[in-house]
Amino acid sequence: MPTGVAIHDVREQLFDAAERVLLRAGPNALTSRAVTTEAGCAKGVLHRHFADFDAFLADLVRDRIGRMELRGAALRASAGTGSVVGNVSGALAGLFGSVALAIVGLITSRDVLRARLRETSPTGVPLLTEATAMLAAYLTAERERGRIKADADVGTLALTLIGSGHLLFAGREGVPVEDDEVRRVVASVIAGVVRGA
The missing domain is CATH 1.10.10.60 (Homeodomain-like)
Incomplete structure (x- = not known):
């Protein structure tokens, strides 16, 4: 070299x-x-x-979390446009169709990495926790615009959507998840709170 x-x-x-x-x-x-x-x-x-390889991996995860913040801003900006189901489906496909699943696998497989990430992400699974917050912020913006019912528990909805999305995309080596599959899951989860659905 x-x-x-x-x-x-x-x-x-x-x-x-x-x-x-x-x-x-x-x-x-x-x-x-x-x-x-x-x-x-x-x-x-x-x-x-980097101080060591685990410091490198922790910075990699934090960098990818930072990228999610940009996605979250774009998602919040889409509130009031398109359909809620379409916007959430696109967000989940963008998240789990990327390297996020592999990074979650990395986090769960390395104890030292998880310990380092606890310094900045003290609860939940790093990346998934931030993805949940991203969806909750979007759903809150839609609730403020009246497209989601005022009494909707956006925190629970976001958790459910992230968990469902993770399970839908996980373990599909080489088999893509179809857009219709994602839309069906999202529509089922939020059917009771979307106005005019």
């Missing part, structure tokens, strides 16, 4: 490489060597930017 070659956006390059390894081979294959090989850089590059 050549040395002395500048790598631009090292953190992002390493994070993207980790995602590719995670998606291709699962959490057990995710090692510092696998990540740096995938990124096309020397192993020392990772250790120059």
Whole structure:
């Protein structure tokens, strides 16, 4: 591996490489060597930017949680447009059709990583907890616009939607979840609270 070659956006390059390894081979294959090989850089590059591999993984998860905050802002901005079922279905497909399932598997398989993430995400499963908050904020915005009933328990609805979405997408190696499947689940969960449904 050549040395002395500048790598631009090292953190992002390493994070993207980790995602590719995670998606291709699962959490057990995710090692510092696998990540740096995938990124096309020397192993020392990772250790120059992170205290250790678990610190790298914790930063990867936190970075992906940060990306979810951007998705959440876009979802909240969609309140009052389209259909509630369509907006929630799109959010779930975007979340679970991405690397999120693999990251949840990574979190649950590594005790040290979970312990580090507890520093910033003290409850729940990191990423899923933030996804639940994202949906709850969207449903609250729809409730404020009158498209969701005023007495709707958006926190419970969001938990139910995330749990249902996770189960719907999990374990489907190579078999995509159809949009209609997602819409049916979402419509069932929120049928009693969407006005005009």
